[in-house]
Amino acid sequence: MKDFIIPDDRDMGTPAREGAPVTLTIDGFDVTVPEGTSVMRAAAEAGISVPRLCATDSVEAFGSCRLCVVEIEGRRGTPSSCTTPVAPGMVVNTGSSKVRKIRRGVMELYISDHPLDCLTCSANGDCELQDMAGAVGLRDVRYAAPEGGALDNHFEARNTSGDNHRYLPKDESNPYFTYDPSKCIVCSRCVRACEEVQGTFALTIEGRGFDSRVSAGNPFDDFLSSDCVSCGACVQACPTATLQEKSVVELGTPEHSVVTTCAYCGVGCSFKAEMQGDTLVRMVPWKNGKANRGHSCVKGRFAYGYAHHQDRILNPMIRDNITDPWREVSWDEALSFAATRLRGLQEKHGAKSIGVITSSRCTNEETYLVQKLTRAVFGNNNTDTCARVCHSPTGYGLGQTFGTSAGTQDFDSVEHTDVVIVIGANPTDGHPVFASRLKKRLRAGAKLIVIDPRRIDLVKSAHVEAAHHLPLRPGTNVAVVTALAHVIVTEKLYDEDFIRTRCDWEEFQAYAEFVSNPRHSPEMAEELTRVPAAELREAARLFATGGNGAIYYGLGVTEHSQGSTTVMGIANLAMLTGNVGRPGVGVNPLRGQNNVQGSCDMGSFPHELPGYRHVKLPEVRKIFEDAWGVSIDPEPGLRIPNMLDAAVDGTFKGLYCQGEDILQSDPDTKHVAAGLAAMECVIVHDLFLNETANYAHVFLPGSTFLEKDGTFTNAERRINRVRRVMAPRNGYADWEVTQLLANAMGANWTYTHPSQIMDEIAATTPSFAGVTYDLLDEKGSVQWPCNEDHPDGTPLMHVDGFMRGKGRFIVTEYVATDEKTGPRFPLLLTTGRVLSQYNVGAQTRRTANSVWHGEDVLEIHPHDAENRGLNEGDWVKLASRSGETSLRAHVTERVAPGVVYTTFHHPDTQANVVTTDFSDWATNCPEYKVTAVQVSASNGPSEWQEDYAAQAEQARRILPAAE
Amino acid sequence: MSPEKMVHMANQIATFFKSQPDEDQAERVAGHLRDFWEPRMRDQLKAYVAAGGEGLDDLVIEASERV
Numbered sequence A: 001m002k003d004f005i006i007p008d009d010r011d012m013g014t015p016a017r018e019g020a021p022v023t024l025t026i027d028g029f030d031v032t033v034p035e036g037t038s039v040m041r042a043a044a045e046a047g048i049s050v051p052r053l054c055a056t057d058s059v060e061a062f063g064s065c066r067l068c069v070v071e072i073e074g075r076r077g078t079p080s081s082c083t084t085p086v087a088p089g090m091v092v093n094t095g096s097s098k099v100r101k102i103r104r105g106v107m108e109l110y111i112s113d114h115p116l117d118c119l120t121c122s123a124n125g126d127c128e129l130q131d132m133a134g135a136v137g138l139r140d141v142r143y144a145a146p147e148g149g150a151l152d153n154h155f156e157a158r159n160t161s162g163d164n165h166r167y168l169p170k171d172e173s174n175p176y177f178t179y180d181p182s183k184c185i186v187c188s189r190c191v192r193a194c195e196e197v198q199g200t201f202a203l204t205i206e207g208r209g210f211d212s213r214v215s216a217g218n219p220f221d222d223f224l225s226s227d228c229v230s231c232g233a234c235v236q237a238c239p240t241a242t243l244q245e246k247s248v249v250e251l252g253t254p255e256h257s258v259v260t261t262c263a264y265c266g267v268g269c270s271f272k273a274e275m276q277g278d279t280l281v282r283m284v285p286w287k288n289g290k291a292n293r294g295h296s297c298v299k300g301r302f303a304y305g306y307a308h309h310q311d312r313i314l315n316p317m318i319r320d321n322i323t324d325p326w327r328e329v330s331w332d333e334a335l336s337f338a339a340t341r342l343r344g345l346q347e348k349h350g351a352k353s354i355g356v357i358t359s360s361r362c363t364n365e366e367t368y369l370v371q372k373l374t375r376a377v378f379g380n381n382n383t384d385t386c387a388r389v390c391h392s393p394t395g396y397g398l399g400q401t402f403g404t405s406a407g408t409q410d411f412d413s414v415e416h417t418d419v420v421i422v423i424g425a426n427p428t429d430g431h432p433v434f435a436s437r438l439k440k441r442l443r444a445g446a447k448l449i450v451i452d453p454r455r456i457d458l459v460k461s462a463h464v465e466a467a468h469h470l471p472l473r474p475g476t477n478v479a480v481v482t483a484l485a486h487v488i489v490t491e492k493l494y495d496e497d498f499i500r501t502r503c504d505w506e507e508f509q510a511y512a513e514f515v516s517n518p519r520h521s522p523e524m525a526e527e528l529t530r531v532p533a534a535e536l537r538e539a540a541r542l543f544a545t546g547g548n549g550a551i552y553y554g555l556g557v558t559e560h561s562q563g564s565t566t567v568m569g570i571a572n573l574a575m576l577t578g579n580v581g582r583p584g585v586g587v588n589p590l591r592g593q594n595n596v597q598g599s600c601d602m603g604s605f606p607h608e609l610p611g612y613r614h615v616k617l618p619e620v621r622k623i624f625e626d627a628w629g630v631s632i633d634p635e636p637g638l639r640i641p642n643m644l645d646a647a648v649d650g651t652f653k654g655l656y657c658q659g660e661d662i663l664q665s666d667p668d669t670k671h672v673a674a675g676l677a678a679m680e681c682v683i684v685h686d687l688f689l690n691e692t693a694n695y696a697h698v699f700l701p702g703s704t705f706l707e708k709d710g711t712f713t714n715a716e717r718r719i720n721r722v723r724r725v726m727a728p729r730n731g732y733a734d735w736e737v738t739q740l741l742a743n744a745m746g747a748n749w750t751y752t753h754p755s756q757i758m759d760e761i762a763a764t765t766p767s768f769a770g771v772t773y774d775l776l777d778e779k780g781s782v783q784w785p786c787n788e789d790h791p792d793g794t795p796l797m798h799v800d801g802f803m804r805g806k807g808r809f810i811v812t813e814y815v816a817t818d819e820k821t822g823p824r825f826p827l828l829l830t831t832g833r834v835l836s837q838y839n840v841g842a843q844t845r846r847t848a849n850s851v852w853h854g855e856d857v858l859e860i861h862p863h864d865a866e867n868r869g870l871n872e873g874d875w876v877k878l879a880s881r882s883g884e885t886s887l888r889a890h891v892t893e894r895v896a897p898g899v900v901y902t903t904f905h906h907p908d909t910q911a912n913v914v915t916t917d918f919s920d921w922a923t924n925c926p927e928y929k930v931t932a933v934q935v936s937a938s939n940g941p942s943e944w945q946e947d948y949a950a951q952a953e954q955a956r957r958i959l960p961a962a963e
Numbered sequence B: 001m002s003p004e005k006m007v008h009m010a011n012q013i014a015t016f017f018k019s020q021p022d023e024d025q026a027e028r029v030a031g032h033l034r035d036f037w038e039p040r041m042r043d044q045l046k047a048y049v050a051a052g053g054e055g056l057d058d059l060v061i062e063a064s065e066r067v
């Protein structure tokens, strides 16, 4: 931690510009900056900070405070430096006596309406108003109250003449920050941050002149009831204590900070963890973070309190049977208990009777060790990861077409895009910081096509509207994507040059013949997909002809019987239109969890070693056999669903599950439970007694991302450092726990720091060959491939040619899923998530984020609700052929008639009781997004839910520790 | 794994490769099974084929000889 120096992150006053260099003179120094840069920023580049209040470099300059005035030779008056662009040869004076006097006058006015309680103010020491008062040399405030009256102000709660009608009390409705109007200087930075950075437009300035106030939503709203999504951008922008983190109010200002990476979604935002000793005061998005560029969402910024939640388990526990209560034991006892059981199972049932599940929430180093545990210590390939259930079709589909499963772009690329297709993703909830960047680009004129059964927020929200929304019937992605290709091919809108030079021309011709068949026309497809043909045609034309076209997709693409086929279809569209290999284009899988990309890279899948190399290849096995001194099984191992099947069949007996909750997150809960119940040694390594732990025999307490070193790889293949800011409360970082388990089973691992694990990864995996912790400290982050050919990493893939040589067009025939609606189950259920909660909710449910989403609800169209006599907020029963559960209904037109939608964040709902065991043909990625269901009135929790709750309570008993 | 589930999964794979313009579709199916199905699953498939292979796509049956 000490040897990493945080690079310059001064506030430069106004945003950076790109343009031709312009040279000017500021206070006698020559400065060269890009055209369009403000004088204020140019001065900052020269090391001169011009006083300012309303300007900050996260938002465009506004020019309202007049504190930043300067003199410019040959120009009249005193222009504000934040709004004045540089010009060649300009001569600027930032400190003349004239401007000093003006600034002091401005400051005096501000302070005359500001309470002088700096010493007890929560922003004391971290307040730009305070700093500026000092910088301009303000020494007294001469405004005096009129005789017998009071000075008109906004801050005195009461004065001698009674209530101050201008005084507004603090708004503490948001769980994480307060709004104290008495401290507001109406600089409108917050309003601009909400608009420009976040894109939510929740804030406005009400009133004019002395009456103006910042207001969230409508007059009767507070922050919580307004549209605010609690991203914190306004808090970040506010120069005063007006918008302030409650944690700072409580704890005071931080004294040191450490740069680390968010452990929630696949955006992988960089944060400064601001600390007092080992107490985390706040998380502040880091402006040099290349994924997030200084922005964040409510989860990463505020929802870290779970690390200290009382539910966290800090001691290892074991039990002989899952019907027994847990017994707290020493690490040694727990590990030898686990090792003995696992080895015993292997002796009795064979080497292949045990396996692991690695986690997309854990670091690369941890994941690498867990798969190594299987391959080198268990002696089999039974390793899988939760990416099985989300993006495994991306791996297969893009691997087949482009030659690598990697997403092709970085997030910055969106700034150069002209037409965006968002398919099967809901970025404003799932990938919020990417969504903010996308919305910014859309507000600047880019066009948007949304392909989704639901009317997601992007379809229409403040200052953003999709050019086309194709509300397809769940399960018909392939038909829609193929119909788009049909239009592009038959109307000859494809990029022949690109295809001839970059792709296999013969395959293209076979493909072109296939898609040109009239049965793939939008008109024919409409019957299946319910997407109006004319709209689809327009969308295809727009994408093919609108300039740089980029496709972003999520789990609404992959989690289907034809998930892999849709991914191939998407790759076909990008190749057809020549949209690969430069900024602003590409195929961009939005990964769900923080380290989905990394866990796949690290060889978590049962058929491939790190770096996506099949275990059947002897030359690849040899690399690891030499490094590890073992022989590696050349046969693929079991995937998660296969493990559960094999467990029910009695051939799979033991599982080490790190950081995943398969009972809650995987489909067909009853089948998962039966599989777990059939195993004889289930080891859960996690922060909390999760749902899977109800079936576990060993519980190994885990550490949070704040307590360990490592790396995460985000959706743009960016390897970001995770840095330890406090000691693991459970005693060990997770990589150490895996090492202890391996050694208890006879391995002799001797890692003393995760950097050594990364060195081993680099030595064995060509795409990581150049990655070291030193490089990451130096560069902040790199995108793989990072090796001799690409020493600085690779922001864009396939620039000069596809990884596999020629891009392959693959025929994508639509096959209806076997999950069909009928009289018993007439509706289609599709699932997703919300902004404030994360995956199974284990972390976010244990924070104040639950004020936004306290329970899972079922979205149902008014028409379907009325047919069933259901009203808003009613308890309803949701049933499929797999099972039934109950939850409350939310009647909304966001879903189409015939479609219902819910989330899976809460264990007491267990939406996955209802989902089925159908899966993607190529990868067994479950078909979460399509389940035929029926919805009916109910009086409360189903029998299954009650049994489950009772069983869970039994299974979670912990015996008091023996003294 | 229940036979119904196995048949369903194997047929899904066959359905995809049948749509492809490949010369030797059975080999593609077999290749996919070799690459992604753990030996236990392949054994179960072979045993099921030996027992008549009811419900399996012809292409799967052809491929099963090569896995």
Ligand code: SF4
Residues within 6 Å of the ligand: A190, A193, A194, A198, A200, A201, A202, A203, A216, A227, A228, A229, A230, A231, A232, A233, A234, A235
């Ligand atoms: S927290 Fe974010 S969404 Fe809420 S008002 Fe501030 S900037 Fe807007």
Ligand code: SF4
Residues within 6 Å of the ligand: A183, A184, A185, A186, A187, A188, A189, A190, A191, A214, A237, A238, A239, A240, A242, A243
């Ligand atoms: S709340 Fe803060 S950022 Fe917003 S106008 Fe007031 S002082 Fe400025």
Ligand code: SF4
Residues within 6 Å of the ligand: A262, A263, A264, A265, A266, A267, A268, A269, A292, A296, A297, A298, A299, A300, A301, A431, A432, A433, A434
């Ligand atoms: S959850 Fe995602 S968007 Fe939110 S802060 Fe974390 S990485 Fe960024």
Ligand code: FES
Residues within 6 Å of the ligand: A051, A052, A053, A054, A055, A062, A063, A064, A065, A066, A067, A068, A069, A080, A081, A082, A083
């Ligand atoms: S900082 Fe330039 S006018 Fe406020």
